[in-house]
Amino acid sequence: MLDKVTRQEGLRELPELTLESDSRDYLARAARQAQAYDKYELIVDIDGHLHEGRFWGELLDYCENEVLRRDGKWLLKDGQNLPLVNVAMGMIFQAMQGRVSHQTGPREGVEDPAKHGHPFVQIVRRSIDSMGIDYQIVFPTAMLLLGLNPMPDIEIELSYAYCRWLTERILPDDKRILALGYLPFHSPEDCEKIVRKYADNPQITGFTICAARHAPVHDNMYMRLYRLLEEIGKPLAFHAGPNWDDPSFKTLNRFVSMHALTFPHYNMIHLTNWVINALPERFPKLKVIWVESGLAWVPYLMQRLDHEVLLRQNEAPGLKRRPSEYMREMYYTSQPLERFDLDLLKSTMTAINAETQLLYASDWPHWDFDTPGSITTLPFLSDQAKRNILGLNAARLFNLPVKRVRPRTEDVIAKRLQELGG
């Protein structure tokens, strides 16, 4: 029954969300969701991205090789997007041609960096405050495909430059932003140098290998690197990525097909080599994380490898247990969480021991990002399992303090409304 007619009283118009939209407005509904888990002690996002494109010139300044530094800067001035990086075929379709504009953004303005921190930091802070996240581990989006670069010296050079830019320009401005050191897997020696250089940096919580590459992770040339990682006690992450140039994938005629298959593909290959060659037996204390492939592929691979290995033990003689048992002790990040069949998802989470091994990841601002709500709204998880997945598992893995550092959700919402004049 209608009780009265109100004419535009208390009415606020909301804009179309575009490339120029402020992260806080893009994520305003995420802030509302965050009210539901405001009581949780710790929310950690294992995989946040921010396109470094607008800061690429700064990063190039850190290139120590004078030729690459000069060439990169010249190409940048010439209008090239992300010079030195090999831009993969078809990646321009990521943002669905304007349908999901945050994929190619954000292009929002920022406050005075002298007072509020580096623009990168300001934008990350806006997004993590909106999503109710305490800590975010940022990943270098632009360098995702460097493992496929036919010029290995570029991967090596950019990995040093990125780590320096990150630790000297970005991380000091906000302790809530964490990172994984980028490992130039083309060169095990340089990987080791980077690990040694940043082993004691508390904001470098581990190290990452971009998985879209054709490298045998079990090759003996990497054993010293794995031993070193095990000794310093920081985890190793394999971050999946797309690759439409792989001959197998060239028959896929749509971005959606390529994206659906290539991300888990590379992690499946590396994980298979990791297990079949018994690296978990050789490095039992090394924690390994599989990032950004969703979860559905994991129980598939567990079943497939168990079946084959139990029949063909002679080809995997280093294993003392079933492949699935080693896999159940590894770590996985949640995004993009395949949520459209909750029965299957529940089985998957059981198979991987999600309560202790699953780590929430947002992948913001990419088109398939997940808010923490992707975990809190799952009906089959206990409250403790949700807390673990959203933060406590990460605290244990990365040795983070279990202490809330994010602002209260209510305050985040009120502050933004005030800024908008509401």
Add this chain to the structure above:
Amino acid sequence: MTDVVVGKVSEFGDPGRKVVDVRGKEIGIFQLDKTFYAYHNSCPHMDGPVCQGIVLPLTTEDVDPETCKGLGRGFSKKHTNIVCPWHGMEFDIRTGEHPTDAQFRLRKIPVRVEKDLVYVTV
């Protein structure tokens, strides 16, 4: 329930759209062919701000009925969609339904026009 005026008809394009927050309730109001539709600004996928995305015709792919050969993609002349800006999920503005799986649908809100004013019931 309360009837709220969200604007004059002339303030809407055709096709046109306005998204408003009425004391914490977010509502998208659309005009298509002189008819108004209104929905909660919440995507059934992940609660994204669905009504604040771009408006586009439905993408189609015709097939030659004789040869079964694909004729390539095109834009529908009949169906217009709103695209959730968070993840790209699309919904027909007239029905609120996802083109592939109608179990995903926007939640409707009563909307009417009276004396050139557009009202929604919240």
